[in-house]
Amino acid sequence: MTAETIRSLTNEEISLIRKEFPVLQQKIYGKPLVYFDNAATAQKPDAVIKSLTEFYSEYNSNIHRGVHFLSQKASDAYEQVREKVRNFIHAESESEVVFTRGTTESINLVAQSFGKAFVTEGDEVIISAMEHHSNIVPWQMMCEERKAVLRVIPINEKGELLTDELEKTLNSKTKIISVVHISNSLGTVNPVKKLIAQAHRREVPVLIDAAQSIAHEQIDVNDLDCDFMAFSSHKMLGPTGVGVLYAKRKWLEALPPYQGGGDMISGVSFEKTTYNEIPFRFEAGTQNIADVIAFGTSIDYLQSLDRKRLLFYEHQLLSYATERIKEVEGIRIIGTASEKSGILSFLIKGGNAMDIGMYLDTQGIAVRTGHHCTQPVMNFFKIPGTIRASFLFYNTISEIDIFIEALKKAARLFHKK
């Protein structure tokens, strides 16, 4: 952190930002919507919605193979997004940016293709104990197929990764490490730069699951030096159904294709198919053109704001909520890492997580309850699930006040036996 002072967002700025998100303007059961489920998906600004409509009403056509005007326009718009993504994450070249359906598909792509090329019987893959199921199951599937071993770096009671354990787990059989940047159920920010450096000393590549961090951190793949990074558009104000796999050129060139089909080939005969160059080799079939283009608009939108100030403000929201939630009787916060992002997971004594979540819903407050696709984390804390509030820069301090008052009422409801 530099010595420069970062100004938080002013109330006027927040209210201008909120005006751009149509979903936030509504009432739920007659109460103003309080949307605290941003870790599940973020709301979309007008510009993103408009860019989807514009594509379909003005230049809908297939890309990369048309000779006509509309196809050219669509292809240009689609490829411009690749450059926008490159710029957003500071990748060296746009050919290192592969469009996928989302974080999950990006991880599956690497697990399958990397596994096929580099993993054999007895090899090891390392993940952490706080992974989302989408960064566990693809590796399990691949390890099972290739008779490899999946190893797990444990966490402590605060929900922090035991980074020292990585050193003990790394060995000559380790082929790849895949680790989450920010935990979706605990909010922990992992020291990924340090982990990557540690792995690279052993020449082991690292995949970073950036699903939760892409909207809440300023990501620089060059600075992190990660080999792969996976994230989704919909958590950064863009449409669902689009994601990114960033991979260093040397890896993309070394990986076999994930799926076969149109657009990923350079020549096909019944005897032999030769593949297109990267990144197109990994984008088989007609892509999700409209959503990719609107994803580009969400990047433009984020870039138009002062992200340092946004992130500073999000941290203020988390600190304020973490402090105020202690006023609620019987509160237990799950995930108390020293480095946290805008995710607050908790339980209230005597109250089932789903019951509390449903009560919040009656107040127009949207949160997530359950295991958040991280059952191993819940098992570690010996709980069935949590209530999770997750913040984004369009949320406000007064929304947190509404939320805390509602929680106090819920706590009273479940305390009287």
Next chain:
Amino acid sequence: MKSLAETEQEIIDDFTFFENWEDKYNYIIEIGQQLPSLNDKYKIDELRIQGCQSSVWLHCSEKDGRIYFEADSDSVFVKGEIALLIKVMSGKLPDEIVNAKLGFIDTIGLRQQLSMTRANGLASMIRRMKQFAAGA
């Protein structure tokens, strides 16, 4: 003894007093908290219906040609739903239970509040009740 349809109508009548989702929620929580807990000896895996976010244990029995249900859940809201189902279904004749349409769940506006996975949990509870009645 009231018929199953009569009991359903009673519940529908009760719910006409509630103007919004919050009132309904509070009422369901209240009856959930009043529903007696199931004896621990019945809280076993064989009697468990696994939902996505909560578990239900359902114990069925038969006496003098009528079917009786007792149930419990780790969620008070689900217990409230169970209390409504028990009010309608328990102590009724097997035929009534098997043929129950349970339209009240829609009429009182409960169905639209349940996400798909939760609605499926309710459906499997009803299925178990009917299966037991059919076999009695």
